Amino acid sequence: MATPIVGTRAAVRDALRTKSGLFGFGMLAFIIATVIVIPFIAPYDVVRAWADVAAWTDNPRNAAPDWIDAFDDRKQSRNIILDWNDFNKGESNTSQNLKIIILQGRWEFPYHTFPSNYRLQIRATWASTPIQIAVDWRRPDDETVRIFEGLVTRQAPEIDVLPLTADDPRNDPQDRVRDWAVSVGADDVDSLRDVRPYVTLYAAQGGQMLDPNRASVLRGRYSLTITAIARNLTDTLEARFTSFGQVYGLAGTDHLGRDLFVGIIWGAPVALAFGTAAVFITVLSQVILGALGAYYGRRFDEVIQRATDFFIIIPVLPILILIGQLYEVTIVIILTIVILFNIVGGTTKVVRSITLQVREELYVEAARSYGASRRRILFRYIIPRTMPYTFALLSLSVPSFIFLEASLSFLGLGDPVLPTWGAIMGDASRNGALYNGLWWWIAFPASGIVFTTVAFAFLGYAFDKVLNPRLREE
């Protein structure tokens, strides 16, 4: 079989001249540009926080991306946060040596959908007796609802989250909100569990205001007033209020409120580094072993051939799953194991067949005749000539390594800390994202991985077209 031998530089140049080569290169350049920019958008600290549940409590959970209403007149509700210093503070002392603290926060609510939840955090210190507080919710229609009355139970630095939604034995805001709603004309509901205070408090007055599916939003200026009675003059009180949105960020959030945009853009360097590191090391070893086998021949060649067949056949993913289940693995360990399983492989065979041809060529004969050592002939004359033929395989193997890691992470056996595309998709799948309409959670990481691997597929195809595809048989 005669092979037109092409140099490395010519192969790259010709591949870039094809449409698919240009396309693949462009996509890859885009990914690399993203990777370079990422540390400026989301520093590594953000990634370390990925595994920390407490770092994401200010975000709504399972929220869709916020651009979904871009062409819609009905705006989805966004996150509104009144931070510790956004509340106006008034203090006065009474004759009975009591201290009265009044905190007031205001916000505009211009959206057409209800928030997905709300939360009031209280940070307080007291000297002897817990502080007594009352929380009043004032609406644009001048109605005022007392949503909480009771004691603050936790001292700073701990933060007390008032029971505005959850079941809490201290008080029941659901009860208060229902009583108020019925008093202004709402149809009552059968069970207290059905009451969503964050809906009813934002609902326009009417019979449906206790029904989350039929109530309509009352837009305008809301305010929250916290009146506290403290026993000591040194007691302090601060508040922070969050109205959680229905939508958040460019890529939405997951079940823990994590900003998926951060996870998805950080998936790019992780996948790229994993895929290319695995490919460069394995292709290098496969090339060298293939050339060595063909050059030295006989027994050595036979051993390498059989080892190659062996490693092509054994089921790598099941073995990786076994390892991931029995041992603690990080991404570096996974990479090492993957490399070990690919020391020989498809490239070994290609390089072997080319070496068998090149070995007989005149310039190699010439080198041999002037007394070049075997090592020199192998590494300076033969291996460089085989390099271009590995490019197609090189580009086409990157996707398979990326997907191998993604499969493992998807099953929950990948790196426990890093946000990889596979891990995000696995979280999504386990939490029913596919069936509950949380498409952004799974479609974006899947698109990221498809975009990256298709870039490599185009490059591989371009090289395949430029070089003789026939070499890939056998």
Place this chain on the structure above:
Amino acid sequence: MGLGTYLAKRALFLVITLILATYMVVVIANQGGAIDDILITEIRLAVRQELEGEIFYQRLNATEKNRVYQERVGELIRVRGLDQPFVAKSFRQTWDALTLNLGQATFTYGTGSFKLTTIIGERLPRTVLLFTGSTILSAAVGVWLGLRMARKALSTFDRGFTVLSITTLVIPSWVFGIFFILAFSFALRIFPSGGMVSAPAPREPFALFLDRLWHLALPLLTVTFSTFGGWSYTTRNLVLQIMDEDFVNVARSKGLSEKRVLHRYVLRAASPPIVTGIVLAIVASWTGAIVTELVFSWPGLGLLFFEAIVGADAPTIIALTIIFAYLFVLTIFILDLVYGFLDPRIRALGR
């Protein structure tokens, strides 16, 4: 050397591969023997705690205490086979695995039995149904498409399908599964999003059959969509190369129709390399089965793998790894058989 010798050689190699792979799994699963030391430490701790609680033991003096303690520990170690050297034990475990003596699972996985052979026996046919079904489908679609692409080489049709083939080729079926479920079962509501049968299942046999088919459709189409590219792209390239060979030109100049030339001469010559080229794709699809079945909640071996991971059920994971090694080796042997019959060079060896 005839076909028989060729097959015997391949079979020997595959059996050796299987034995080595199984041995590797056994060593990994036992943490290279280190797990024995951990188990022995656990036994010592458990025995000491148990004895401290017994009245007769508390009355013994120190030497007698030590003797009773050593006796009990020794007995437990013997019963659990921990006194034998790891190498000997690993050989026995490998033999057990190879003879499919797989032992007990931690859970029954809905079969009512803890026997791993029963559990796997129930799941295996479903995986084989899905993946051989889609392999046959994608081979038929792929080869047919590849022939058409080669005939209209460099047309828009050819270019379009070449790009589609190479892009779908690198993306595993489970990733397509995610997009297909979102599109066809969540947005369009044409297909169910997962499982093998509706709940409650139809009682009438024909309705049950249709219901199963309806559940099979989306995973089958997904796997086919992600694998046809390998067949069509390889077929196209090979046919284009062979079309220029002398024997094809001779056939053409004899006045044979283009269709006859394509089928009788070109495709026949192209088939062995197509089969070779596709071996890796099928092996890869077995690996993909694990995640694909999870995405579609298809209750085959892959989903069992995932259930075992969630339940940290080590015996099942080990058994499945070995079953997958078997599946890989058997697939390759079947393809070797096909190859042996197709490739005239191998058939001619005996003459």
